[in-house]
Amino acid sequence: MAPPAARLARVSRTVSFSACHRLHSKSLSDEENQKLFGKCNNPNGHGHNYKVIVTVRGEIDPVSGMVINLTDLKEYMQEAIMEPLDHKNLDEDVPYFAEVVSTTENVAVFIWENLKKLLPVGTLYKVKVYETDQNIVVYKGEETISEK
16 A cells, blocks of 8 residues: 655644834935825834734644644744734834834734744745734745746
8 A cells, every 4th residue: 555645734823913113214205204104104103913824834744643833833933923023112122123114014024034044944834914904914935026
């Protein structure tokens, strides 16, 4: 009898964190920032209750029956997302955002880069960040859009 074929699966886990920020680009004048970002450029900032869904992929281990141990994934997400971002002023408390505008797109990239350092190589599939129920960013590690 032939050994069973390897089965691939994706596993997702969700966390939520609260943080404040101000959308402001150092490359633009105050007037340009106000025009581009509107009320999100408020000098005092504003806050969100972000929701993040992290998806990993891999073969289902024939012994454990898992793609990844969920306890490990929970710990990785705690270190990569909750510790640096929860109840923080993104622009003031997170060094990454000192030079990068704290848009949800860039929050997703930040989370991706942090998780990539912790997860087994090649397992991180997708980071989905909900800034609100209406504003959602999906990042899969792509760096550029290739010309065809």
